Amino acid sequence: xxxxxxxxxxxxxxxxxxxxxxxxxxxxxxxxxxxxxxxxxxxxxxxxxxxxxxxxxxxxxxxxxxxxxxxxxxxxxxxxxxxxxxxxxxxxxxxxxxxxxxxxxxxxxxxxxxxxxxxxxxxxxxxxxxxxxxxxxxxxxxxxxxxxxxxxxxxxxxxxxxxxxxxxxxxxxxxxxxxxxxxxxxxxxxxxxxxxxxxxxxxxxxxxxxxxxxxxxxxxxxxxxxxxxxxxxxxxxxxxxxxxxxxxxxxxxxxxxxxxxxxxxxxxxxxxxxxxxxxxxxxxxxxxxxxxxxxxxxxxxxxxxxxxxxxxxxxxxxxxxxxxxxxxxxxxxxxxxxxxx
Numbered sequence: 384x385x386x387x388x389x390x391x392x393x394x395x396x397x398x399x400x401x402x403x404x405x406x407x408x409x410x411x412x413x414x415x416x417x418x419x420x421x422x423x424x425x426x427x428x429x430x431x432x433x434x435x436x437x438x439x440x441x442x443x444x445x446x447x448x449x450x451x452x453x454x455x456x457x458x459x460x461x462x463x464x465x466x467x468x469x470x471x472x473x474x475x476x477x478x479x480x481x482x483x484x485x486x487x488x489x490x491x492x493x494x495x496x497x498x499x500x501x502x503x504x505x506x507x508x509x510x511x512x513x514x515x516x517x518x519x520x521x522x523x524x525x526x527x528x529x530x531x532x533x534x535x536x537x538x539x540x541x542x543x544x545x546x547x548x549x550x551x552x553x554x555x556x557x558x559x560x561x562x563x564x565x566x567x568x569x570x571x572x573x574x575x576x577x578x579x580x581x582x583x584x585x586x587x588x589x590x591x592x593x594x595x596x597x598x599x600x601x602x603x604x605x606x607x608x609x610x611x612x613x614x615x616x617x618x619x620x621x622x623x624x625x626x627x628x629x630x631x632x633x634x635x636x637x638x639x640x641x642x643x644x645x646x647x648x649x650x651x652x653x654x655x656x657x658x659x660x661x662x663x664x665x666x667x668x669x670x671x672x673x674x675x676x677x678x679x680x681x682x683x684x685x686x687x688x689x690x691x692x693x694x695x696x697x698x699x700x701x702x703x704x705x706x707x708x709x710x711x712x713x714x715x716x717x718x719x720x721x722x723x724x
Contacts, residue, residue: 540568
């Protein structure tokens with residue numbers, strides 16, 4: 384049950400307190416004829432009936448004023464879609480300055496001063512682009528292309544943090560993405576939970592959320608990261624088995640210089656992505672990202688049924704009728720019960 388004016392419910396405890404104070408000042412007797420009291424047993428339940436009915440009357444009137452509503456019907460939308468989670472690395476290494484001019488240009492600025500020029504001493508130095516800036520820009524490019532898909536957003540460092548579950552509302556994801564470049568995290572955890580690592584990493588978090596909320600046949604995890612963490616070989620096998628069982632592919636948007644060549648620090652994640660049928664997309668230029676993301680459009684869509692909205696039925700009248708019924712009970716009980724002076 385929901386309420387249109389829930390703040391009015393604060394009057395309920397106030398009414399109960401006032402009712403309690405009133406009860407303390409009075410004591411109920413059995414029948415209104417005092418002469419018969421000497422020969423009749425006291426019925427405590429009858430004596431309490433008026434105060435109970437009056438209390439119920441007060442509470443129900445307050446509840447009625449709060450306008451209670453109950454969910455009546457959900458409206459469903461059937462759509463062809465894919466389920467996609469975007470996992471953004473916010474670990475400490477993602478705050479490193481970007482030296483690749485293509486990635487710096489992708490973020491909208493450069494980290495180098497053109498030769499033969501000197502910046503004015505009175506002007507503020509240009510903002511240095513870090514890997515989180517590039518990640519934020521890559522997501523801004525990717526999310527608008529996913530119209531018709533259900534997309535979720537999560538962040539991770541040494542553990543994963545769910546930002547928004549699967550949704551077709553892409554604007555809310557872009558709103559949350561504006562905060563990406565301002566995050567500052569700790570270490571990097573791809574494989575958790577595993578052995579002595581209890582924190583959940585982005586891969587297992589995405590898998591579990593697909594199990595809870597995923598409906599589409601094609602499931603995709605896009606990891607935006609510099610990839611500077613390892614994955615235990617046994618855990619690699621376990622993750623591959625889980626992704627295969629769910630028709631899930633992993634794509635990596637590689638941020639930083641480590642993805643432009645043969646880097647051992649990014650090797651484990653690269654191997655995992657390619658083994659699931661996904662690929663590594665270097666965040667070098669806009670064309671490179673768009674070309675990589677275009678592959679996702681070739682993945683199979685499936686028909687899913689999504690609850691869009693719920694209609695509510697106003698039960699104000701029903702609650703008011705019950706309140707009136709207790710009012711009648713209160714009046715009738717007063718005929719047979721007399722309060723002591």
